[in-house]
Amino acid sequence: MEMETFSSPHFMQNSYLTHPAEEALERFLLHQCPEDELSVVETHVLACDSCISRLEALETQIAATRIALEELERERKVAVAARQHRSWENWLSIPNLSWAGAAAAVVAAGLIVTPQLVRHQQTPAAEVNLSAYRGLENGVAPEGRPLHVHFNSADLPQGPISVQLVNDTGAELWKGSAAVRQDKLEITAPKIAQPGHYFFRLYAGNVQQGELLREFAFQVK
């Protein structure tokens, strides 16, 4: 039985007593509840031991599902890379190599005749997903690489956001601005040279005077 939209206070009061459906609890754990549903689920859960047990079981199930999906995705990417490598190996037969050699000679001649510009390649940014979620490991980011960070921005107001990066003593390392659009928030932050524990803080308005909305912990290794 799914939660319905609410109108009268009397209905609202009765809704606090109704056990939420599993999907409502799942949305609650994933921070995807609409405002009215969040109000009802949170209020109910505060006084219902059985629904807390359901939430705890669901948390474990979601955590296990995430671990399983991450491993399967990793194995899939390794398998795809291995298949591509095998296709390269198959290509390395003698006739193909002869043609490749001939083509390489032509290209080399062209390179000698035509000077090439050297492209300066930047270290690619590392993709980091951060979620303020109990029970899961904090995000991990690599040392010495710019960070492209995806924040769990469910329940955050749409619009401009200030982002601050601080170290474990609270000293500001960087700040910037971004915007929550369609429940997505992404920023690019500069590389962090030192391993350790860091925090991203999200503020409504500016960092000095704005309201702190959410804080994300992560580690640089």
Place this chain on the structure above:
Amino acid sequence: MVATQPKLSPAPTGDGNSQSQEAREKPSKGFTPVEWGVLVAQVKAGQDAGMEQLYKLFSRGIRYYLCRQLGPQELEDKVHDTFLIVVNAIKRGDLREPERLMGFVRTVVRRQVAAYIEQAVHTRREQADIETGITVADRKQNPEQEAMLRQKAELMKSALAALSQRDRDILVRFYLKEQPQEQICREMDLTETQFRLLKSRAKAKFGEIGRKKLASNGLFSVFVRAQAG
């Protein structure tokens, strides 16, 4: 006049999750009708019976909420402080309608969470730790819980491996990329029912594999006993 709550509706049915089914089979243990007016009057009068019932009713929920928002550090102190705030507010007469007690407690708890976060931000900004090294609470579970989680993850992996790649992609979007259901259904051309069925299928497969594993472990232990005997 005492306000009594109407009979509670039963918990929802429809999924194969045995743990939530167990919770549903014991609704009376988890959520009993409460005469809010009597409870609030007892708390206001400082009666032990009222305080005890209030604590029994809300302590686990407050603990869960605070742990989820703030982590396990100093949790008992925070639960106790929050409970005291609720009691004092009731005694002061801040709760005008006893039947709104649940919503009132929620408001108090949310304000407490905001206050704790603000205090933590202020502390980090204004003070430097003398100790170096340990400044972030370890939110990992204990080794036994980690082992259980690992075991469940292995079972879930077997269940998910039995699905098609497209179905797995849908679950990756939902659980790893945390995309909302509406976005996934729109971009992958699914109805809400198809999406729900997919999740049910994955959970059912997980349950089936779990039961098979338990059954095979049971048989194995029988063989071992037979040999030892």
